[in-house]
Each structure stands twice: as C-alpha cells, then as structure tokens.
Amino acid sequence: MIFFFSATGNSQYAAQRVAAATGDSVVSIGVAMKDRHFAFDVTEDERIGFVVPTFAWTLPGVVASFINKLELTGYRDKYVYAIFTCGESCGGGPAAIRELLGRKGIGFSGGFELVTIDNFIVWSTIPSEEEVSRKLKAADVILDEIIKSVCAKKSGIISGEYKNLYMPFECFSSSDGTSKLIVSDDCVGCGLCVMMCPTGAIKMNEEEGPYWDGECSLCLACLHRCPVSAIDYGTDTVGKRRWKYPGLIPQTINKY
C-alpha cells in the first residue's frame, strides 16, 4: 500500500510510478484526511510506502497529522519506505518520518530523495518549459533507481537528524485578515480550491468567493490549481507561473 500526499502532482506521479512497478494500491492522504478515514489493513501487503513532498526540510504538517491518526493492522515485519519529493533537498524528512512511525511501533526501512520541480513559488519561480522538461527527465532517472530499490526492498537513506518533526499548520482566517492567501476578482467561483484543500480550510461564500478559515498546511494546491490563477500568497506569487504535474487526474484515484 502506498500513502501519498500531493498538492501539485509531483508526489502523486512518483506514487503511481511505484505502484505500477509493485502492483501496490495507492491511497491519497488528502482524501483520507477529508473523509476521516484512518484505518487500513496491510496484512496482505509486502511493502508500505509514504510518498510525500518535503516542507521546510521535513514532513508536511498534514502528513504528520495523518500518520499520528493512522491505525494500521498487519504491519509487523513489513518493508516500510518513504519517498520525499523536493525542489532541492529532503533535509531531515526521512529521520522525521522514522521517528513518527517509530512512536507508533512501526519500523522504518529507509527514505529516498527525489529532486523535481520546486512548487514553493513564494520563494522560487517555476523554470522555463525547457528547464522543466530537463528536470523531469532527470527526476525520472532517479525515480527508476528508487523503484528498483523499493522492488528489491533495499534500505534507503536515513540521513542526518530532523530539526522539526513536521512543518506546523498555519491558522488562517480571511475574516480577521490573518490569511496571506488572497483571491482576486478573476475568481470564477468554480470551487476547485475548496475541493482540493486537504484540511478543509477553504470555504465558499456565494457572493464573495472562497475564503480561508481554519488550519492550512500551506501545500499551495489551491494557488497552483486555480484555473484562472486568481489565488496569490500576498504579493510574493503575483505574476509567477503556476505548476501542476502534466497529465494527472488529481488525488482521487484508488481511494482506499
């Protein structure tokens, strides 16, 4: 079984590629969180994988929250691995997930780093089409190697120490002005941002459009996936290209 979290598709793509090679089923952490579905039986499974993005050199808060709630049965003596997709480096991610899983009595065999497109456009920018294509090809070569290791149940890298176990949620509220996520008049009210938000932090007001109220993991799914680029993070993302992994149907495949 492969648990994946993905805002812009990098981790979903990797999860699907691994699943195609191992025959494992794929579970979207985003969908499971929204459905409050945390019980999974992995008795029949040979491998348990977590394919997730790196946030602030560690685990996204939403993934840590899911792992804390996870009720796994049949996990003993299983090969348990994680793949961290990232723009530059997965930092202490593998050490953090080893610690979180260890607290639940789940052993960890190792983590792998997959450098791909950096979707944190608050600090960076999406490169040109040519550069994107070059980076995706390079990532595919690494992913092929990771898949071989996962199929052979090899230990990955559990490098270093984590500084933070996970990147915490931000408590956002449009009404009291604490949300840096804002919507422009270009919004067409399609509701995709509400659907994609893994923590249910976005609500829809029929007249004024989407607003934020609750715990936000800052995954940026709303910002990148808005069909008219109406969502920005303050002024930091204005005019910047958005990213979603090409050709993927978001999040909902093989739910459980």
Ligand SMILES: Cc1cc2nc3c(=O)[nH]c(=O)nc-3n(C[C@H](O)[C@H](O)[C@H](O)COP(=O)(O)O)c2cc1C
């Ligand atoms: C809030 C946030 C923090 C991030 N922090 C890091 C980081 O510390 N190091 C890094 O290399 N990439 C970082 N990234 C980039 C993502 O890890 C990377 O683009 C990832 O592949 C996105 O996966 P997804 O497309 O499955 O959502 C960050 C992205 C976000 C949204």
